[in-house]
Amino acid sequence: MTAFQLTPIGTSPAWYNPGEPNSGFLLEGNGTRVLVDCGSGVASRYLALFGADKPIDAIVLSHVHADHCFDLVPLKYGIDFGTLGSWNPELWLPPGARERLTKLVSAWDEDFSYFEETYDVREFGVDAAFDVGPFSVTALDVPHYIESKALRFELDETSFGYSSDLGPTPAIAPFMHGVDLLLAEAACSEDIDLDVPGRGHITATEAGRIAQEAGAHSLLLTHVPEELDYDRSRAAASAAFHGGPVHIARSGERYDIARRLAAVS
Ligand SMILES: [Zn+2]
Ligand SMILES: [Zn+2]
Numbered sequence: 358m359t360a361f362q363l364t365p366i367g368t369s370p371a372w373y374n375p376g377e378p379n380s381g382f383l384l385e386g387n388g389t390r391v392l393v394d395c396g397s398g399v400a401s402r403y404l405a406l407f408g409a410d411k412p413i414d415a416i417v418l419s420h421v422h423a424d425h426c427f428d429l430v431p432l433k434y435g436i437d438f439g440t441l442g443s444w445n446p447e448l449w450l451p452p453g454a455r456e457r458l459t460k461l462v463s464a465w466d467e468d469f470s471y472f473e474e475t476y477d478v479r480e481f482g483v484d485a486a487f488d489v490g491p492f493s494v495t496a497l498d499v500p501h502y503i504e505s506k507a508l509r510f511e512l513d514e515t516s517f518g519y520s521s522d523l524g525p526t527p528a529i530a531p532f533m534h535g536v537d538l539l540l541a542e543a544a545c546s547e548d549i550d551l552d553v554p555g556r557g558h559i560t561a562t563e564a565g566r567i568a569q570e571a572g573a574h575s576l577l578l579t580h581v582p583e584e585l586d587y588d589r590s591r592a593a594a595s596a597a598f599h600g601g602p603v604h605i606a607r608s609g610e611r612y613d614i615a616r617r618l619a620a621v622s
Pocket of ligand 2: 420422501522
């Protein structure tokens with residue numbers, strides 16, 4: 358069986374759940390480590406979990422909201438001046454990210470070369486698969502407050518899908534068709550007005566519906582504010598997923614993507 362594993366590094370929404378960094382998810386396969394998103398607190402937590410002698414080979418950003426990219430900065434300094442000097446990660450950016458990151462670092466009078474001097478910067482599109490280490494990756498435009506890309510990773514016969522932050526869209530379930538493990542955000546309360554125009558997040562029920570329509574084997578929820586009640590979110594997603602296995606992603610847990618999660622009663 359292919360060794361394709363996921364370790365959530367951080368799963369908080371745009372604010373912190375206690376003890377959880379913002380978004381960051383480590384994929385491991387064929388000896389390659391790929392970090393999907395790099396929100397605040399992710400680099401420190403990664404080092405605590407894996408250590409400096411386990412370099413990240415590539416970082417792929419879904420979008421450049423703060424909770425998905427801010428730790429690119431301290432990670433850069435760790436590589437430039439700290440204990441991570443042997444690291445040389447690729448940094449895969451979605452369309453438009455270069456301009457937004459340039460605006461970010463202009464706050465301290467830097468330009469985009471600030472990132473290029475540390476990271477091997479690559480850019481991906483949404484019209485063709487691209488290879489990150491052993492993974493074949495595809496991206497889908499999803500509605501959010503800025504450009505956001507759902508991502509799908511394939512390794513041999515095993516597939517992993519990440520919703521990124523997104524509002525409701527009929528395109529997401531076909532994009533995630535048949536994935537072994539779907540990691541979906543569920544930041545919205547079930548109690549809000551779901552018809553609000555331009556909504557940029559989904560509920561746990563909607564995440565469960567995506568898993569059901571996609572024919573996903575298992576569902577992990579992330580970006581769930583603790584105050585929404587994890588048990589309630591998990592139950593709502595599982596009900597929409599026709600009782601399918603649903604877990605709440607937590608930092609440091611490790612999942613074998615090819616193996617179905619156990620159903621939670
Ligand atoms: Zn977010
Ligand atoms: Zn976002």
